Amino acid sequence: MQADAFDYRFDVKLSDTDAAGVMFFAQLLRHAHDAYEAWMARLGRPLDGMIRTGSLALPIVHAQADYRLPLRHGETVIVRVGVARVGPKSFTIDYRFTTADNRPAASASTVHAAVLPATGETTTLPADLAADLAALVRAGEGAG
Amino acid sequence: MQADAFDYRFDVKLSDTDAAGVMFFAQLLRHAHDAYEAWMARLGRPLDGMIRTGSLALPIVHAQADYRLPLRHGETVIVRVGVARVGPKSFTIDYRFTTADNRPAASASTVHAAVLPATGETTTLPADLAADLAALVRAGEGAG
Amino acid sequence: MQADAFDYRFDVKLSDTDAAGVMFFAQLLRHAHDAYEAWMARLGRPLDGMIRTGSLALPIVHAQADYRLPLRHGETVIVRVGVARVGPKSFTIDYRFTTADNRPAASASTVHAAVLPATGETTTLPADLAADLAALVRAGEGAG
Amino acid sequence: MQADAFDYRFDVKLSDTDAAGVMFFAQLLRHAHDAYEAWMARLGRPLDGMIRTGSLALPIVHAQADYRLPLRHGETVIVRVGVARVGPKSFTIDYRFTTADNRPAASASTVHAAVLPATGETTTLPADLAADLAALVRAGEGAG
Numbered sequence: 001m002q003a004d005a006f007d008y009r010f011d012v013k014l015s016d017t018d019a020a021g022v023m024f025f026a027q028l029l030r031h032a033h034d035a036y037e038a039w040m041a042r043l044g045r046p047l048d049g050m051i052r053t054g055s056l057a058l059p060i061v062h063a064q065a066d067y068r069l070p071l072r073h074g075e076t077v078i079v080r081v082g083v084a085r086v087g088p089k090s091f092t093i094d095y096r097f098t099t100a101d102n103r104p105a106a107s108a109s110t111v112h113a114a115v116l117p118a119t120g121e122t123t124t125l126p127a128d129l130a131a132d133l134a135a136l137v138r139a140g141e142g143a144g
Numbered sequence: 145m146q147a148d149a150f151d152y153r154f155d156v157k158l159s160d161t162d163a164a165g166v167m168f169f170a171q172l173l174r175h176a177h178d179a180y181e182a183w184m185a186r187l188g189r190p191l192d193g194m195i196r197t198g199s200l201a202l203p204i205v206h207a208q209a210d211y212r213l214p215l216r217h218g219e220t221v222i223v224r225v226g227v228a229r230v231g232p233k234s235f236t237i238d239y240r241f242t243t244a245d246n247r248p249a250a251s252a253s254t255v256h257a258a259v260l261p262a263t264g265e266t267t268t269l270p271a272d273l274a275a276d277l278a279a280l281v282r283a284g285e286g287a288g
Numbered sequence: 289m290q291a292d293a294f295d296y297r298f299d300v301k302l303s304d305t306d307a308a309g310v311m312f313f314a315q316l317l318r319h320a321h322d323a324y325e326a327w328m329a330r331l332g333r334p335l336d337g338m339i340r341t342g343s344l345a346l347p348i349v350h351a352q353a354d355y356r357l358p359l360r361h362g363e364t365v366i367v368r369v370g371v372a373r374v375g376p377k378s379f380t381i382d383y384r385f386t387t388a389d390n391r392p393a394a395s396a397s398t399v400h401a402a403v404l405p406a407t408g409e410t411t412t413l414p415a416d417l418a419a420d421l422a423a424l425v426r427a428g429e430g431a432g
Numbered sequence: 433m434q435a436d437a438f439d440y441r442f443d444v445k446l447s448d449t450d451a452a453g454v455m456f457f458a459q460l461l462r463h464a465h466d467a468y469e470a471w472m473a474r475l476g477r478p479l480d481g482m483i484r485t486g487s488l489a490l491p492i493v494h495a496q497a498d499y500r501l502p503l504r505h506g507e508t509v510i511v512r513v514g515v516a517r518v519g520p521k522s523f524t525i526d527y528r529f530t531t532a533d534n535r536p537a538a539s540a541s542t543v544h545a546a547v548l549p550a551t552g553e554t555t556t557l558p559a560d561l562a563a564d565l566a567a568l569v570r571a572g573e574g575a576g
Contacts, residue, residue, distance in 0.1 A: 011181075011182070012192075013181055014177060014181060014195075014450045014451060014452070014456065015456055015458065017450050018447065018449050018450065018451070019336070019449035019451070019505045020339050020446070021451045022347075024321075024447055025317065025321070025347075025348040025398075026314045026315075026317040026321065029313065029314040029317060030159045033158065033159055033314065034157045034159060037155075037157055037158060041218075046218055047158060047217070047218070048156075048158075048217035048218030048307070051158075051217065051307050051308050052217075059308070059310075059355065060313040060355060061354065061355050062352070062353070062355070063314075063353050063355075064350070064351065064352035065352075067347070067348060067349050072192070073191070073192035073195065073196075073451045074185075074190055074192030074193070110313075158306045158307060158308070158312065159312055161307035162302045162303065162305050162306065163302060163305035163307070163309045163310075163483055164302070164489060166307075166491075168302065168303055169461065169495055170303065170458045170459075170462045170465065170495075173458040173461060174456075177456075177457070177458065192451070195451050195452050203452070203454075203457075203499070203502065204457040204499060205498065206496070206498050206499070207457055207496065207497050207499075208494070208495065208496035208497070209494070209495050210493065211492060211493050212493075214552070217307045254457075299469075302465060302469060302479060302480075303462045303466060318447045321445070322445045322447060325443075325446060329506075335446060335505070335506070336446075337506070339446075339505065340505075360480070361480035361483065361484075362478055362479070362480030362481070
């Protein structure tokens with residue numbers, strides 16, 4: 001509906017599954033990160049450029065996931081990416097995973113700290129990035 | 145151009161790369177298999193159904209890859225999937241990887257044997273699958 | 289020191305790292321699960337047997353991780369596996385990751401539900417498994 | 433028996449397997465590379481240092497694998513690493529995978545080119561590395 005709603009879609013591939021017949025739990029977080037990268041690129045902030053220039057790193061300092069449904073081989077999954085929180089030195093992205101018939105399958109979140117690659121020290125988020133992310137929190141909350 | 149030409153597209157994600165800054169070599173074969181699955185689904189032979197029913201397995205008995213260009217984080221890659229050979233009990237799929245500006249980046253092939261899951265014995269390819277694949281070899285050769 | 293202390297050791301391989309030069313965050317959870325499997329095997333409850341017989345599944349319903357230090361290519365990491373909690377239908381495993389020189393690098397936990405594979409329904413933990421795990425919680429607390 | 437014989441051992445973890453119940457084929461090449469890294473470290477040439485200093489890169493330009501036995505979850509696998517060939521600008525490593533009861537399970541090889549990271553150009557192998565590798569080819573051939 002709104003410009004900042006972002007859905008990333010993937011199919012559960014054989015390479016995602018394990019001998020129990022469903023997606024291996026850590027692959028959900030890999031797909032969350034793949035979705036985050038696609039989302040950042042759409043915001044005009046591709047991660048590959050950021051890593052190559054070495055200007056700023058946004059390493060994950062916390063990650064969590066809740067699994068509601070087994071995700072089976074061949075299933076289509078939609079990931080809705082959103083901004084949950086923006087702080088002075090970090091922000092939180094959340095991910096809602098639904099099946100093609102719109103059943104909630106899983107949710108996840110990742111907390112990213114702003115770090116200066118040269119020293120490894122945490123730093124304040126650049127003002128323009130913080131503003132962009134903050135605008136998306138408001139939009140996500142429907143308070144726009 | 146023709147109905148059976150099949151291109152699978154992916155972006156090199158951070159999860160594909162390694163500390164040398166480019167795609168880790170084994171990830172190319174993972175992407176080849178992801179492309180093969182998408183291609184088989186389009187042929188009306190989704191692998192997940194085949195594995196779930198346990199009627200036939202098509203395990204890889206040989207795989208190889210040649211790497212021409214480093215594939216960098218953020219790069220878009222196109223995989224052209226084709227049938228290289230169909231034998232009585234096995235077939236060979238090949239994969240040509242190109243960059244978005246059409247430079248050859250890598251090639252790969254996988255040889256799949258027909259196996260009865262219950263016993264692990266090799267078997268002859270089902271006639272309809274062999275015929276479908278053989279038609280695609282001819283098409284690929286431009287002799288159609 | 290005590291029989292139930294279990295340390296799992298791995299080296300950060302190139303395949304674990306990403307273009308930012310350190311271990312990709314989801315790989316930490318993969319290593320946590322590898323450590324959990326080795327630990328379960330040592331308890332006499334190898335996961336592969338459990339999955340093959342289909343008697344009981346212990347899928348992860350929640351996972352989380354906190355990252356304190358970047359884990360660099362070539363670094364040796366020790367994972368201390370422990371039982372954090374045992375409930376009637378689920379249990380929580382925790383993981384402390386330290387570097388070879390004993391600096392805390394990360395921590396993680398996974399919550400496993402007891403599920404009947406045939407139906408997908410949650411069930412009570414088998415009494416012997418619950419007792420074994422509960423004994424390890426006590427030992428871990430040093431209240432033995 | 434001899435100093436340069438090098439065996440790398442791993443257990444097939446759930447994270448290695450797929451919904452067909454056995455190790456996903458590309459994971460064999462990941463384990464081959466993990467074994468290569470451990471072997472290079474034992475030769476006194478750890479890859480992480482080489483990548484960090486940026487003095488020389490040894491990217492894989494060709495990889496291949498033959499799969500003889502399905503590798504099942506929980507199985508112990510031994511990888512014998514050896515030097516197959518040393519050329520002026522590249523070398524070939526081979527890998528023989530056997531089960532714990534010594535059945536041949538798979539084989540693989542990787543061809544590594546010497547490349548200058550700064551320019552991406554191929555270069556001649558440093559004389560000391562070429563000599564070390566060549567000595568191992570001779571040893572492997574039993575012609576020592």
